[in-house]
Every structure is written in C-alpha cells, then in structure tokens.
Amino acid sequence: MSNNKNFTRTLRAFAAAALLSTIALLSANVNDSYAQTTSAISVAAARQKVSVDMLRAVDFQTGQNLSWVKDDKAGRLVKALVIADGSDLELTALRAAVVAVGGSVYYRYVSVSGLSVMLPANQVVSIAQRSDVVTISANRMASKSDSFLQNITGAGAANRSRTPALRGSGVGIAVLDSGVMVTHGSLIDRAATNGSRVKKSVDFTEVSDAALAKVKDWRGGIDASLAIVEDPKRRSDFEKQIDADAFTEPDEYGHGTFVAAIAAGNSVLSGSEDVTGVASAAGIISVKVLNDDGLGQVSDVLAGIDWVIANRVKYNIRVMNLSLATDSAESYRTDPLCRAARSAVAAGIVVVVAAGNYGQSMDGRERYGSVTSPANEPSVITVGAVNAHATTTRSDDTVNLFSSRGPTRGAYLDAGGVRRVDNLLKPDLVAPGNKLVSAMATDRSGKSINGIAEQNPGLRRSNGQNKPVVGEQLMMLSGTSVAAPVVAGTVALMLEANPGLTPALVKAILQYSAQPLDNANLLQQGAGLLNTKGAVDLASALRKDIARPFAASALAIGTSLLPTGGTLPLPQTALDGQIIRWGKVVYAGGTQILSGDELFKKFQGFHQHQLFWVKDRVTRMDAVVNASSGLVIGFRVTAGSSQSLVSAGVVSLTSAIGPSQYAAKSGAFTQTSFLIFRLADGTARILGSGVVLSEGVVLSEGVVLSEGVVLSEGVVLGAGVVLSEGVVLSEGVVLSEAGQLLVGAANQATLYGEP
Numbered sequence: 001m002s003n004n005k006n007f008t009r010t011l012r013a014f015a016a017a018a019l020l021s022t023i024a025l026l027s028a029n030v031n032d033s034y035a036q037t038t039s040a041i042s043v044a045a046a047r048q049k050v051s052v053d054m055l056r057a058v059d060f061q062t063g064q065n066l067s068w069v070k071d072d073k074a075g076r077l078v079k080a081l082v083i084a085d086g087s088d089l090e091l092t093a094l095r096a097a098v099v100a101v102g103g104s105v106y107y108r109y110v111s112v113s114g115l116s117v118m119l120p121a122n123q124v125v126s127i128a129q130r131s132d133v134v135t136i137s138a139n140r141m142a143s144k145s146d147s148f149l150q151n152i153t154g155a156g157a158a159n160r161s162r163t164p165a166l167r168g169s170g171v172g173i174a175v176l177d178s179g180v181m182v183t184h185g186s187l188i189d190r191a192a193t194n195g196s197r198v199k200k201s202v203d204f205t206e207v208s209d210a211a212l213a214k215v216k217d218w219r220g221g222i223d224a225s226l227a228i229v230e231d232p233k234r235r236s237d238f239e240k241q242i243d244a245d246a247f248t249e250p251d252e253y254g255h256g257t258f259v260a261a262i263a264a265g266n267s268v269l270s271g272s273e274d275v276t277g278v279a280s281a282a283g284i285i286s287v288k289v290l291n292d293d294g295l296g297q298v299s300d301v302l303a304g305i306d307w308v309i310a311n312r313v314k315y316n317i318r319v320m321n322l323s324l325a326t327d328s329a330e331s332y333r334t335d336p337l338c339r340a341a342r343s344a345v346a347a348g349i350v351v352v353v354a355a356g357n358y359g360q361s362m363d364g365r366e367r368y369g370s371v372t373s374p375a376n377e378p379s380v381i382t383v384g385a386v387n388a389h390a391t392t393t394r395s396d397d398t399v400n401l402f403s404s405r406g407p408t409r410g411a412y413l414d415a416g417g418v419r420r421v422d423n424l425l426k427p428d429l430v431a432p433g434n435k436l437v438s439a440m441a442t443d444r445s446g447k448s449i450n451g452i453a454e455q456n457p458g459l460r461r462s463n464g465q466n467k468p469v470v471g472e473q474l475m476m477l478s479g480t481s482v483a484a485p486v487v488a489g490t491v492a493l494m495l496e497a498n499p500g501l502t503p504a505l506v507k508a509i510l511q512y513s514a515q516p517l518d519n520a521n522l523l524q525q526g527a528g529l530l531n532t533k534g535a536v537d538l539a540s541a542l543r544k545d546i547a548r549p550f551a552a553s554a555l556a557i558g559t560s561l562l563p564t565g566g567t568l569p570l571p572q573t574a575l576d577g578q579i580i581r582w583g584k585v586v587y588a589g590g591t592q593i594l595s596g597d598e599l600f601k602k603f604q605g606f607h608q609h610q611l612f613w614v615k616d617r618v619t620r621m622d623a624v625v626n627a628s629s630g631l632v633i634g635f636r637v638t639a640g641s642s643q644s645l646v647s648a649g650v651v652s653l654t655s656a657i658g659p660s661q662y663a664a665k666s667g668a669f670t671q672t673s674f675l676i677f678r679l680a681d682g683t684a685r686i687l688g689s690g691v692v693l694s695e696g697v698v699l700s701e702g703v704v705l706s707e708g709v710v711l712s713e714g715v716v717l718g719a720g721v722v723l724s725e726g727v728v729l730s731e732g733v734v735l736s737e738a739g740q741l742l743v744g745a746a747n748q749a750t751l752y753g754e755p
Contacts, residue, residue: 168279254450278489385433433483
C-alpha cells in the first residue's frame with residue numbers, strides 16, 4: 001500500500017463531485033404533480049442560486065487546476081451538483097434541460113433531489129434561472145471526521161447485566177469511510193461461523209461520475225442518470241460495479257477499519273491489550289466513499305447514503321456512522337450532506353456523525369462555531385470527543401481541545417435576502433476519542449500496512465507479539481471520528497435491547513442518560529459524556545412494541561411508552577465503583593433544552609423520525625416507494641401537520657438558563673452540570689400545553705466572548721479538502737489566514753492526540 005502516489009492524479013480521479021455550497025430552503029409544501037415549472041427568473045436572482053466558487057469559474061476569475069473545471073476548444077466545462085425543489089421525483093424536465101444546453105447528466109440521487117451533471121460554463125446561470133432549480137454548486141472534494149473502551153463507556157456493565165449479553169447481535173452498522181479490512185481478526189465472528197462480520201462491502205470510489213454512467217467523460221448532450229430503482233437490469237449492473245466483496249485490499253488508508261472495530265470489534269486472540277469494541281457482535285456494512293489517501297467526493301458520499309437507504313432492510317442497517325466532514329458554512333436546510341443524512345433518518349436509520357476536530361484555532365484559542373457538516377444537521381447524533389486520561393475513572397475526563405464546539409454556524413439567505421445564521425445547539429454529547437487503540441488494516445500478507453500507519457509509525461501499537469500475526473495488528477488514533485463509532489456501537493446495543501426505538505428516541509435516550517462533565521458547557525459537551533449502560537437501561541425500560549403502532553401512525557402523542565406496570569430506572573448508573581448521575585437533558589427543536597420523566601413516560605411529537613422540528617419551523621419528510629421494486633425513489637417534504645410536539649408535563653430549561661453570555665456562563669454557555677441544580681431550584685418551567693415553537697436558546701450575533709475565544713463563521717477548509725478525522729493534529733490542525741487547511745503541516749505535527 002504505497003503512499004507514493006501521484007497526488008495530482010488522485011485529485012483528478014476523485015474530485016468529480018462534492019461539497020454543495022448554497023442551497024435555498026426545502027420546499028415546505030410539495031406539489032404532488034410531477035410537472036416542472038420552467039418560468040425563468042432574472043439573471044441576478046439566478047446567480048444567487050450558484051455557489052461562489054462556481055460563479056468565479058463561470059466568470060473566468062478562477063478555474064485553473066480545479067478538478068471540476070475543464071477548458072477545451074469548445075469553451076469551459078464544469079462539473080456540478082444541481083439541487084432541485086423536489087416537485088418532480090424523476091427530474092425529467094430538468095434532465096432534458098441540461099442535455100439541451102450541451103451538458104450531460106451523470107447521476108440522479110434519491111436521498112437528495114438532485115443531479116450530478118457536466119455543463120458548459122456559459123449555461124450554468126441559464127439552468128439556475130429555472131424555477132425548479134434550488135442551487136448549483138461546484139463538484140468539490142470531501143474527506144475524512146472488558147476492554148478499556150467497554151469499561152469507560154459502561155458497555156461491559158451493560159453486557160453483564162443481561163443474559164444473554166447484549167453485543168449488538170443482528171444489528172447492522174453502515175460505515176461510510178475508506179473501506180474495511182474484512183479479514184482483520186477483530187471483525188471475525190469467532191463465536192459462530194468464524195467468518196467475517198462484515199456483511200457487505202461496496203465501493204463508490206472505483207468509478208468516476210462518467211464511468212458510472214458509462215459515457216465518455218466531459219462529453220455533452222447525454223442523459224445517463226441511472227434509473228437503478230425502476231430498471232432491474234441497470235440496478236444489477238450498478239451493483240456489480242460497486243461490489244467490493246471480492247477485494248483483497250479494501251482499506252489501504254486504514255481509517256474505516258479502525259472506525260468499524262471501535263464500533264463493533266472483538267479483541268484479537270493473541271496479544272496483551274484487550275481492544276474489544278462496543279457492540280462486538282454487530283454486523284458491519286462497509287460503504288467505501290474515501291480513497292486510499294482518505295479523500296473522496298461528496299457525490300460519492302451521497303450515492304453511498306442512497307445505497308444504505310435502499311439496502312437498509314436487506315442488511316438490517318439500523319445505524320449509519322459518518323466519521324467524515326466537509327465545511328459547515330452552509331445552513332443545514334440546504335447543505336447536501338445534511339439533507340441526505342436527514343433522509344436516512346426519515347427512513348428510520350440512526351445517523352451518528354463526528355463533530356469535527358476544529359475546536360482550537362492555530363494560535364491556540366478555543367473556537368466556537370466549529371462543527372463541520374453533516375454534524376450541523378439537527379436530526380443526526382453529533383459526537384464530540386473527550387480525553388479519558390488513560391483511566392476508567394470518569395471524574396477526570398475532559399473535553400478535548402480539538403473537539404469542535406457549537407453552535408452551528410451555517411447560514412442561508414431569507415426571502416428578503418438577509419443572511420440568517422442557524423445557531424443551533426451542538427454537539428449532542430461527547431464520547432471517548434483520545435488515544436484509542438483498535439484494528440490496523442494491512443493487506444492479506446500483513447507486509448503492507450495502511451497509509452495512516454505508514455506515514456505515522458508512532459501510531460502503531462504492539463499486541464504483545466514478537467512477530468505480529470496477520471489480521472491482529474493494532475494502531476492508535478484520536479479524534480471525534482473515533483468517538484462517533486463509540487456512540488454508533490452503543491446504539492446497536494440499544495436497538496438489540498429494544499428494536500422498536502425511533503432514531504429521535506434513541507438520540508433523546510443517549511442525551512438524557514449522559515453524564516455532564518464539570519467545567520464544560522452546552523456547546524462543548526452537549527448533554528454530557530456517553531453512558532452506555534444508562535442508555536441501554538433506559539431503552540430496555542420502554543415498550544418493545546413501539547415500532548408497529550408507530551409505523552401504522554397509531555401511536556398518539558401522550559401515549560404511554562412504558563409497558564403495563566413498568567417504571568423508568570433511577571437516573572443514575574453504577575460504573576466501576578462510581579455512581580454516575582444522569583444529566584437528564586435533551587436537546588429538541590435545535591435550540592430547546594427539555595427534561596423530565598414525561599419525555600419517556602409518554603410518546604412525544606418530536607420522537608417521530610419523519611418529523612423535523614427546528615426553532616419555529618416544522619416539516620415532515622416521507623419516503624416515496626416504487627410500487628414494483630419496493631425501493632425508495634425519493635422523499636417528499638411537506639409542512640408538518642398541526643400537532644403537539646411536546647406533551648404537557650415536560651420540563652423546559654430553556655428560559656431558566658438566561659441569555660447567552662460567555663462571561664456569565666449563561667444561555668448556550670451554561671455548564672451542563674449546572675442544569676441539574678436548575679431542575680431542583682424551581683426555575684425550570686413545566687409545560688402546560690406542551691407545544692414549544694420558539695427561538696429557544698439564541699446565540700446573539702453581538703455576543704461578546706473573550707480575548708482567548710473565537711466565534712467561527714463556519715469551518716472553511718478550502719476546496720472542501722479535510723484532513724483525516726482519525727489523525728488528531730494536536731499541534732497541527734493549522735489553518736492559514738485565508739482559512740485553508742495546510743495539509744503539508746501534517747508530517748510536522750504531533751499525531752497522538754492530547755496528553
């Protein structure tokens with residue numbers, strides 16, 4: 001697995017599609033008619049739909065050495081992602097329009113209403129003038145975000161408290177990453193077949209947009225978007241193209257194998273260090289979207305999410321882990337990865353995302369507003385990282401300096417052209433993410449190691465052997481991207497204990513049972529440190545038959561979630577001789593802080609995974625299924641129906657914490673542990689009607705921080721290229737004054753995480 005690759009060739013091969021920049025609001029009401037309106041808007045208005053970097057290329061202000069731009073005799077050509085309003089699931093008229101102006105359509109997505117296209121640069125604005133087009137963005141690059149782990153999280157205690165033990169059996173975890181070494185010992189099912197627990201491997205990096213569409217690249221006048229749902233033969237051909245089950249070296253970079261083993265690895269047979277993951281019997285579905293250098297295309301990630309949604313039933317995919325990131329300068333409303341992740345949630349998949357590793361600026365200042373995309377999506381579970389300081393005692397745990405802080409700083413333009421910043425509460429919780437040891441990918445011979453370990457020999461770990469056994473080699477990584485799979489594994493245990501939980505209910509349980517760390521606020525740690533045993537205990541206390549009445553829309557708001565005679569567990573957990581007090585905090589609506597047992601005694605409106613509530617805006621997203629194939633062909637977004645979002649009796653802490661003031665440690669800067677006292681001192685408000693539709697905890701644009709603190713306007717990482725989330729550069733996450741990541745600084749940085 002040599003890293004002496006031609007980087008220019010790599011970029012050329014893999015930069016065909018990606019980060020979308022600015023996309024307008026999701027349509028609140030979608031017309032059931034498939035007819036597209038083609039009435040043109042003004043050029044000025046159309047240009048506002050086009051991302052800034054695309055406009056610069058269209059205006060010939062830039063374009064040289066950009067992978068998504070090509071200049072030839074016929075003029076300038078660009079590759080783009082065109083997002084539509086969703087009124088036509090087939091995008092028939094839009095596809096025809098692209099072809100008519102000399103462009104080509106490479107791919108039509110399901111998780112987001114959009115196309116991967118090639119266009120003449122001088123036709124970009126004319127396509128943007130169509131009323132069914134929401135945005136056009138450049139096709140840029142994206143990349144990568146009882147063992148010690150079982151003890152520190154409480155996963156071991158959760159296992160021992162049940163017979164048979166919970167190990168995530170039957171639950172599928174989709175890992176969208178750099179691939180997975182199928183034959184690594186940590187992923188072998190030693191208790192049963194002795195075969196790999198990697199149930200399926202697919203690879204979206206082996207084909208460019210044009211190759212996938214089976215057309216000559218950069219040729220115009222072709223609509224080759226794959227109707228893989230409607231056409232069984234095309235779907236079969238497509239599946240053969242992406243099938244990676246026969247690959248002998250599926251993870252040359254090494255990140256995906258490590259992530260998979262953290263979530264669901266066994267300890268290797270030989271060696272002195274137990275590196276068992278959280279859900280050691282869960283199935284892994286490897287969706288390779290990052291190449292052998294840890295880089296990828298956002299279009300590949302979108303296609304990977306499409307595939308996960310389409311195959312969720314076949315492989316029982318209940319959890320999707322995204323330890324990757326792009327910039328967060330765009331609102332969750334319009335960001336393509338956010339929208340695709342939201343679609344996965346609407347399809348019933350729990351989506352776990354790394355918060356990002358940008359909590360500290362290059363000059364050492366704490367950096368708020370540094371959460372990356374798609375971690376800024378309200379419906380996903382966004383995970384920050386803590387440093388356990390090599391002990392299983394949780395009282396000394398601290399939030400890592402590198403862990404990205406909230407609030408989300410994506411922005412959109414409202415109807416009046418005013419820039420509106422999302423300012424949503426994130427992360428949702430934190431988990432161990434410093435100096436974790438897990439599987440190191442190699443080739444089948446064991447002689448060629450992965451790119452991360454080859455570049456950074458200090459990350460390799462001995463497993464007590466004089467001569468390492470192939471498939472049992474280990475390495476160490478830090479970052480929020482290794483904290484995320486800790487949570488993903490916990491979710492697998494929760495779903496094994498109670499398969500009927502909705503994604504929103506899973507998220508609420510994780511937050512409610514988390515342990516608030518001292519001296520960390522709501523934007524640093526969210527609800528607190530993951531408490532796996534507490535989450536499993538609370539999940540197990542609820543009705544096991546939630547799924548069926550919920551699917552039939554027969555679960556009314558306020559319906560009991562407890563079985564007959566059932567009670568909720570005490571809000572505390574005994575772990576390793578410690579009593580862990582739950583924080584009892586749940587984020588809802590993006591800016592609301594709720595609490596109280598009523599959240600789990602009764603079914604809440606926001607427990608519905610098809611319902612998306614943010615501030616005073618409620619929308620509903622429903623999958624549209626092809627009648628013959630049974631596969632999802634798109635998602636229809638409508639205004640949320642009139643209903644209670646929160647039942648009476650739920651406790652609101654939103655007003656009790658006051659306005660957001662950094663110096664006063666109030667509002668969004670309130671220490672999470674302080675909320676426990678607010679619950680007891682009478683300042684919390686018990687909701688009567690139960691409906692909460694308001695701005696909630698607001699971070700004013702005029703909030704004053706301090707000399708040593710930065711409020712970011714979103715993580716801008718130049719051309720969308722992000723260094724691997726798995727290698728924490730504690731002194732090396734270096735941003736230039738222009739906001740561009742200095743990839744070259746990696747080799748000079750400290751790669752082992754914080755002390």
